[in-house]
Amino acid sequence: MNRIIDWFFRKSSFFDEEVEQTIQSVIRSIFRYIIIISLIIYLISQFVDIKSIIAGAGIAGVVIGFAAQQMLKDVILGFARLADKEFRVGDFVTFNGTNSGTIEEISIRFMQIREWSGKLLTIPHGEIRTIQNFNKGWMRVIERITVSYQEDPTRVKELLEEVCVICNEELNQTLYRVEDEAVEPFKYVGVTDLNPNLKYVGYEFCITGLIKPEDYFETSRQVRFELMSMFHKNQVQMPAANMVVTTEGLQHIHGGQSLSDS
Missing domain, CATH: 2.30.30.60 (SH3 type barrels.)
Incomplete structure (x- = not known):
């Protein structure tokens, strides 16, 4: 049969x-x-x-x-x-x-x-x-990356735009097309958050691109690699860990005064 x-x-x-x-x-x-x-x-x-x-x-x-x-x-x-x-x-x-x-x-x-x-x-x-x-129509690669507040946002923007140019050249065959025209090449979106979470403090930037669904995972990995390579090459500072210290009720061991009273 x-x-x-x-x-x-x-x-x-x-x-x-x-x-x-x-x-x-x-x-x-x-x-x-x-x-x-x-x-x-x-x-x-x-x-x-x-x-x-x-x-x-x-x-x-x-x-x-x-x-x-x-x-x-x-x-x-x-x-x-x-x-x-x-x-x-x-x-x-x-x-x-x-x-x-x-x-x-x-x-x-x-x-x-x-x-x-x-x-x-x-x-x-x-x-x-x-x-x-993940194989219907198209998918959008969305890569967010947070950098230190010490970084010049204009400099980071220029570096990310350069990454988008590289991705559009190196990953051109993965872009989603209609009548052989890329619908949405990789582009710089902007600053999407100023304090994205409690673990790290810094600017959050974002780049996106519309690609063919079958290439989504591999393309996402390559975009991240290009981002890290660019930031490493230009020594971009990544965000520092955000540490919250609570002093209420703490006292010195040897009869010292409460830190909350000092």
Whole structure:
């Protein structure tokens, strides 16, 4: 059966490769269930009268119905998601905000994704609540970096603009394009915060760029490398740790006065 399915899709050219892989995966899953169910019915029929089973299927049907409720839910959701084209084989996705990986197989009941570590994760459709698809349309690289208040913001701005020029040259092939025109090349956004968190104190700057989704992670790493290389080359000061000291109620060990009173 697998050979017949493979032969059919090799001879056809109705869909692109990723869609074909998804359809093949679903068709194999459907045929697999049909064969298994047919085999079970055949084996049972060799030892038990099927007609008597059907006649007394009232109570058994209720029991089986409860047992198959979750499976039926998985199948219905599987068909709905396939019809909505939420994802396809080869997409990089995150499920329920926790599990991330590349889709390797889609069946009518479950989905298998390969995590970055190499683990193969099988998730029933009924357990999938939210889906983040990193292969739809475009993605925006957003890199924020905080520098010391001692730095001249104009100097930092010029360095970041230089980084954007380098990224647009070195990573040109990853930029998202419409009619061969880059929609949003890497650009300097500006100062996005003056005290971004309690750990470090300084100016927060930001650069962004619109890229093809399949290049998102690798491009993000390369942009960070260019940022660090530029800052290291020009000895840009990074923010110092912000330390808060509470003196209330502290006293010298040898009868000294309270620091809060001094």
